[in-house]
Amino acid sequence: MESNIILIGMPASGKTTIGALLADNLKNYTFIDTDSVIEKTEGLTITEIFKKHSEDYFRKLEYDTIKLICSNGKRKIISIGGGAFENPDNRSTLLNFGKVFYLKSDLDVLYYRISEDVTRPLLQTENPKLALEKLLKKREENFLKAHFIVDTSNLDVNEIIKFIIGSINETNPQC
Secondary structure, three states: OOOEEEEEOOOOOOHHHHHHHHHHHOOOOEEEEHHHHHHHHHOOOHHHHHHHOOHHHHHHHHHHHHHHHOOOOOOEEEEOOOOHHHOHHHHHHHHHHEEEEEEEOOHHHHHHHHOOOOOOHHHOOOOHHHHHHHHHHHHHHHHOOOOEEEEOOOOOHHHHHHHHHHHHOOOOOOO
16 A cells, blocks of 8 residues: 545545544555645745735645645655645646545535634635635535545544545445
8 A cells, every 4th residue: 555645625624634543544654734834834824824925825835835745755645725626737746646535525514614713714704604605616526536535524534534545455445
């Protein structure tokens, strides 16, 4: 088992949580969260980057970070920001670098998880649920290009991890 694992999905879909737990279960794998790498490199939170610079500036950082992470190596678990898969170059790089898992969640589940989180720059609006719904509609078409779709709405983390590990072992358990 040497395949890289890439986790994509909406904000609050569980990418970072699942990625860290996968790394605990797959001892020879390294977990990398692209948003955390960008924050550490820039010395700013994602929200601060959006405010100080722009979304375009952030997307360029995201692109550069993904290219660097995917330039070499095996046994990586990569959690990417929700919008990174919108970029065709990022999408191609990630689809060729490893097995891409779309952590899909219902809108209501996402909204419940995110409703009190003030660190999500694209959801800082009068109506965050409507903004989240629009974002999901915009991104869903590209998310569905993943190698695997895992509907996390009614699964616990252990079931999700079992599915992903089974998939990289090519046993493809049903979840």
